[in-house]
Amino acid sequence: MTCLRLSAVERAQLAMMLEVTAFPKPGNVDRCHDYPETRLEHFLASTIFARPALEEAELGKGRLGEIIKHAVRDTNCHAGGNTHFGAFILLIPLVYGKTIEGAMAAIANTESSDAVAFYKAFAMTAVKMNATDDLDVNDPHTLTLIRERDMNLLDIMQHSAANDMVAREWVTGFPLSRRGADLLKENGPGRDSIVRTFLTLLAMEPDTFIAKKHGMEVARETMMAARDVLDGKRSIEDLDEECIRRNINPGSIADITIAAIFLALGEGWSWDS
Amino acid sequence: MTCLRLSAVERAQLAMMLEVTAFPKPGNVDRCHDYPETRLEHFLASTIFARPALEEAELGKGRLGEIIKHAVRDTNCHAGGNTHFGAFILLIPLVYGKTIEGAMAAIANTESSDAVAFYKAFAMTAVKMNATDDLDVNDPHTLTLIRERDMNLLDIMQHSAANDMVAREWVTGFPLSRRGADLLKENGPGRDSIVRTFLTLLAMEPDTFIAKKHGMEVARETMMAARDVLDGKRSIEDLDEECIRRNINPGSIADITIAAIFLALGEGWSWDS
Secondary structure, three states, X not given: OOOOOOOHHHHHHHHHHHHHXXXXXXXXXXXXXXXXXXXXXXXXXXXXXXXXXXHHHHHOOOOHHHHHHHHHHHXXXXXXXXXXXXXHHHHXXXXXXXXXXXXXXXXXXXXXXXXXXXXXXXXXXXXXXXXXXXXXOOOHHHHHHHHHHOOOHHHHHHHHXXXXXXXXXXXXXXXXXXXXXXXXXXXXXXXXXXXXXXXXXXXXXXXXXXXXXXXXXXXXXXXXXXXXXXXXXXXXXXXXHHHHHHOOOOHHHHHHXXXXXXXXXXXXXXXXX | OOOOOOOHHHHHHHXXXXXXXOOOOOOOOEOOEOOOOOOHHXXXXXXHHOHHHHHHHHXXXXXXXXXXXXXXXXXXXOOOXXXXXXXXXXXXXXXXXXXHHXXXXXXXXXXXXXXXXXXXXXXXOOOOOOOXXXXXXXXXXXXXXXXXXXXXXXXHHHHHOOOOHHHHHHHHOOHXXXXXXXXXXXHOOXXXXXXXXXXXXXXXXXXXXXXXXXXXXXXXXXXXXXXXXXXXXXXXXXXXXXHHXXXXXXXXXXXXXXXXXXXXXXXXXXXXX
């Protein structure tokens, strides 16, 4: 069997596919569990439709904000709502820059036009960001503020970083994505490694997607419950069941896991055990 | 939500993804069931890796045999074995020709070079074709015969058509793929429609992939069992369980279902219910 090295685009798509199909993942869509509005097939369709924007990123030309907007626009073609917005925030700069260092350089080079494009992408999704601050995505005044203050896309992410672990990766240099990639390589090849890595990340950091929906207390509670699973005090199926029942979705840990898989695939980690 | 019309490439990839994720499908890999050697993730990786060859086909240039060979080569990059060889035999000409009529015209225009390329693709897979005839893929003499007789790719398919319902589609004008597309549109949108269509096709024709592995008697038996499910005499889960236990895989009906989904998506059928 001859196998050329995977391209960055293929690694990104594989990462999206492998993360969503890995199971069991407490509280999230996977092979064995859909939500009424959002199903596995929506995530997989999004993986297919993301191709052109990922190819733009791979060329390393064009503007990061525009490319993210294209990814969101092209993957909005189904009824499943926001599937990969957070994943694109991580994947697009990583594909563009080829490494974390390259991603950070591209991020530093963004301008207010990127911030404007990003907000337009944001408005296409139903994602709630900080509802209480002055950068409200639905307020046209926001775009004026962005231009007046000459905020680039890094400034935008900085603005949300306290409450959004995905945005925080842009500010801090992708440490959680890096950690996840290292965990995958330690945990071995294949699906079980993805599940263990997801759970380990969940046990280390409160998921800010949970915090936004349910408050930080529930996010911490979920983190400690993941630790209990890793310590053998509780089954993963039991935690999955509770998260589903209470609609607790570790969506940001999922996004970080996608970025981790992307990095690990480029460093020799095998998805195919 | 703005949605541009799906391209032929996207329809082909969606078709591959939707077919494999539909469940329950008696005896085949789906969301709830893997085989030890071949898992859902292999089929989904193949869907991603097929993109360049499908894009070649969409351009409508190049040679059908070469494009099929590229599709097989690019999707061989995993340990799951042959996942989509039959699906490519159907999808590549349909994407290339844009319609069944266009596909048949392209098929008629193939030459011995396409047949040679096809046999080289074939040799990359572990698929058994007719072991008893004189066109043995592992026999280098075969390629000499093909050139001497100036057989084109249609001639090759004609040679296998009696025992292979996928090859037969090339000879007879894709009637089963057409029937499947019509069934999908009758059965309504979404996953349940795919399952019902798969079952209906299975109940109408003995699956030649089953026949090659287990003999025509078992293929007919499976066809009649599918009819029992449609008639309410038996549950689909029960048939699925028996097929898994006996390693009965309706692989060619799956390939035809993929082609049917591809056609139906281009005719207004909605996958997203």
